[in-house]
Amino acid sequence: xxxxxxxVLSGPSGSGKGTVSQALLKKRKDIKFSISAxxxxxxxxxxxxxxxxxxxxxxxxxxxxxGEFLESAFVHANYYGTPKQFVLDEIEKGEIVxxxxxxxxxxxxxKNYKEAVFIFLLPPTMDELKNRIIKRGTETEEDINRRxxxxxxxxxxxGEYDFFVVNDKVENAVKDIEAIIHSEKLRVKRHKxxxxxxxxxxxK
Amino acid sequence: xxxxxxxVLSGPSGSGKGTVSQALLKKRKDIKFSISAxxxxxxxxxxxxxxxxxxxxxxxxxxxxxGEFLESAFVHANYYGTPKQFVLDEIEKGEIVxxxxxxxxxxxxxKNYKEAVFIFLLPPTMDELKNRIIKRGTETEEDINRRxxxxxxxxxxxGEYDFFVVNDKVENAVKDIEAIIHSEKLRVKRHKxxxxxxxxxxxK
Numbered sequence: 001x002x003x004x005x006x007x008v009l010s011g012p013s014g015s016g017k018g019t020v021s022q023a024l025l026k027k028r029k030d031i032k033f034s035i036s037a038x039x040x041x042x043x044x045x046x047x048x049x050x051x052x053x054x055x056x057x058x059x060x061x062x063x064x065x066x067g068e069f070l071e072s073a074f075v076h077a078n079y080y081g082t083p084k085q086f087v088l089d090e091i092e093k094g095e096i097v098x099x100x101x102x103x104x105x106x107x108x109x110x111k112n113y114k115e116a117v118f119i120f121l122l123p124p125t126m127d128e129l130k131n132r133i134i135k136r137g138t139e140t141e142e143d144i145n146r147r148x149x150x151x152x153x154x155x156x157x158x159g160e161y162d163f164f165v166v167n168d169k170v171e172n173a174v175k176d177i178e179a180i181i182h183s184e185k186l187r188v189k190r191h192k193x194x195x196x197x198x199x200x201x202x203x204k
Numbered sequence: 205x206x207x208x209x210x211x212v213l214s215g216p217s218g219s220g221k222g223t224v225s226q227a228l229l230k231k232r233k234d235i236k237f238s239i240s241a242x243x244x245x246x247x248x249x250x251x252x253x254x255x256x257x258x259x260x261x262x263x264x265x266x267x268x269x270x271g272e273f274l275e276s277a278f279v280h281a282n283y284y285g286t287p288k289q290f291v292l293d294e295i296e297k298g299e300i301v302x303x304x305x306x307x308x309x310x311x312x313x314x315k316n317y318k319e320a321v322f323i324f325l326l327p328p329t330m331d332e333l334k335n336r337i338i339k340r341g342t343e344t345e346e347d348i349n350r351r352x353x354x355x356x357x358x359x360x361x362x363g364e365y366d367f368f369v370v371n372d373k374v375e376n377a378v379k380d381i382e383a384i385i386h387s388e389k390l391r392v393k394r395h396k397x398x399x400x401x402x403x404x405x406x407x408k
Contacts, residue, residue: 120392122402124405125402125405126402156399158399161392162391162392163387163390163391164392164395164398165390166402176386176390179383179390180387180390182380182383182384182386182387183367183383183384184387186369186380186383186384187366187367188362188365188366188368191368194326194359194368195360195362198326198327198328198330198359199330201328201329
């Protein structure tokens with residue numbers, strides 16, 4: 001039996017982690033997406049247990065106190081968190097679980113669950129990073145500048161990660177991540193009874 | 205600048221490490237082959253400086269005394285060793301160096317140079333392993349039995365390795381190894397100045 005693993009795909013704003021995650025999940029139906037919990041209200045098209053687990057603040061804080069999150073954060077007046085049990089159950093079943101998360105969240109996970117595989121997504125250039133932040137079009141210039149300054153600082157944390165992937169073209173970033181997944185599936189430490197499996201096949 | 209790495213492809217007799225190495229090198233001209241030194245006699249089709257450095261026992265022992273091997277061993281009545289300087293020079297230049305070696309040699313390298321990437325090649329079944337040992341046709345039944353018993357014991361050392369690859373079909377084993385190489389090239393720890401590279405491209 002082999003265990004799966006948690007793949008943490010992270011990077012600063014504008015690195016394109018959302019786009020790359022979606023492209024990867026579309027291509028690879030064998031990868032599970034880690035569903036976050038949040039206290040924010042569902043948007044009209046959002047389904048509980050599919051887009052998010054929608055919780056009341058009480059429920060969220062109760063889980064938080066019991067240490068039931070791999071990481072959690074308070075953003076724009078709402079709580080967000082990654083329920084631990086779902087991830088651990090899927091890994092035990094042999095699944096690969098993808099978690100797309102910002103740098104602060106990834107660093108929290110590294111403290112709580114260092115067995116995860118950490119990928120830092122980089123923009124090809126700082127100009128391109130700024131373009132991507134601007135292109136969202138939903139933010140004020142102040143927001144843009146703050147995000148850019150933040151992204152610039154967050155690049156310093158790449159040293160905390162296992163792998164880096166430069167997101168120049170999405171399809172190439174996806175291929176890089178697929179190679180990492182392929183390779184990590186061959187890791188000895190996640191497999192028990194490798195010898196036994198050889199002996200079983202066709203029997204000696 | 206990024207450093208290369210030493211890829212140690214290892215496994216018991218009959219795992220097919222020679223065949224897989226050759227197939228990988230044929231496909232990937234970017235990979236350098238680490239040539240071992242040995243005191244055993246060349247087989248009919250083997251070329252000095254290509255398959256091995258064929259040395260006299262005196263030459264070998266002189267290098268051994270000077271600590272010029274990454275590993276060395278006395279196997280089946282002959283000495284084998286991996287000249288250290290060639291490997292380290294290539295890695296410094298950013299090259300990927302492939303070293304095909306038996307299990308005892310790999311374990312020694314792990315002691316002397318744990319930065320290497322260790323892959324254990326497995327036969328799909330023990331029957332197939334025995335077939336492969338027999339197919340060589342160059343050995344006595346006693347040799348065959350000794351190799352088989354040895355291979356069986358050596359499977360226990362898979363836990364010392366980073367990755368395992370089941371050599372059922374050579375082309376699939378090669379693809380597995382290529383994924384490991386692709387992934388290892390994206391390792392943060394072998395790259396300096398990842399942030400600086402982002403800043404340099406197109407300027408900030």
